[in-house]
Amino acid sequence: MTVGRGVRRSSRRTLRGLTGGLVLFVGLEVLTRAELVSPTYLPPASAVVATTLAILVDPEFLQAVAGTLAGWGLGLIVASAIAIPLGLVLGWSWRGYRASTTAIELLRPIPSVALIPLAILLLGRGLDMRVALVAYASLWPILLNTIYGVRDVDPVARDTARAFGFGTLATLRRVSLPSAAPFMYTGVRVAAAVALIVAISAELVGGGSTPGIGTWMLERTQPGVDRELMYAGIVVAGLLGLGIDILMLAGERRLFGWHHRMRSVS
């Protein structure tokens, strides 16, 4: 019953989404075909779609996508590897948390793109620089969510573990870690979106010869290059962001469905 209703609701939502996309497509098409907007600025939507399909089988472009995803993924892994253990310690120890808040609040507001020149100076224009910047930007949402998650562990749950003879480490592993895990995942999900922005920004500003969507687009700003290519690049970057978000949300629902159901019951 509820499942049927859920499916119907989600299919209705899909239908609405498709309608919206279609209206946008037709609107852009009419706008450009009627030359209400100069085709020099905005090529017809159909031409952009055709070019997008073409570059999706172009090995050079695919290499660029792989390059961006490498910077994105490695940066996220580095950030998680630092932020999760650090967050566990800071969330667990009140003194550690108090000692670190000043440092965190000083470093966190630095926009990661402002660090690009420094990163280029230290690490060059290759993958290392991109990974470092992505890691820096991704660190904060993961760290803060982990700290919050550990601090949010229910004292009754912790007392329960203690009463059954669990020591500090066992309580941390058996209770604090699993009950903070949904928060950590949320941190990683938020970081994943930020990471894509930073990865492409670093490519755009850094340039260099390492493949990436940003560098690929930068090369297509030369005079005489087809404008459709630029729009196709933007479309793919957008689809990448959308795809990452959908996958991360699906993973959250699958892994941590219990968390939301537990919260909504109590």
Added chain:
Amino acid sequence: MTSARIEVEHLGYRYAAGGAPALDDVSFSVGQGEFVSIVGPSGSGKTTLLRCVAGLAAPTSGEVRIDGVVVRDVPPGLALVFQDYGRSLFGWMTVHDNVDLPLRRRALSGEERQRRVASALAEVGLAGSAARYPWELSGGMQQRVAIARAVAYAPQILLMDEPFASVDAQTRSDLQDMALSVWRAHGSTVLFVTHDIDESVYLADRVVVLSPAPATVAAEIAVDLPRPRDQVETRAMPAFVTQRAAVARLIRRPGVGTP
């Protein structure tokens, strides 16, 4: 009372140094295999008292001894059932895994653990719910999972902190009888905190009545009712009515009966 299992001696507790004490001077003891209720007005420090017995809170003065040994940390062979079953059960684990978790700390074989979990769940009438998650169950069923978890652990001492305070009346009587049958079957020593006077008399061998905070023991009343107890028959006995009234009077006018 031949051998005292739990001895609480001049126990005092204050939340902050210099702050108002929650427990002033509480002394009583619980014998091996005894079922003792602790009843008192709300805010009389009942939960704090239980936390001190469980080794989860350190008393400001006085001491708790279990089998003659002063409690400084959580003593082995002790299980605690909380009022907040929803917060005490782990939402990321199935009912089976919740009951199994404390057993992992003990040197038990896989089959033995399996056997204990299955029999504890059967004992509380949840044999068919092992694969479900706590949040899929009603409040009464969740509290049964918490009791099954304590039962499977086979504690020598079972501490219960207002375990039936947040379930409806019918479920409460079912759970009371279940607690009694579990106690009878396992011979553990039970310390049962409640603010429900009827419940304290119905369940226990002895009722320890606390005064309002800062708490002292207002009186100890031996419950002279035959076992097994019955929700209808026992509660209709004149002795039940008398003893219930005695406890109620003490709670309403504390200080009466204080030595």
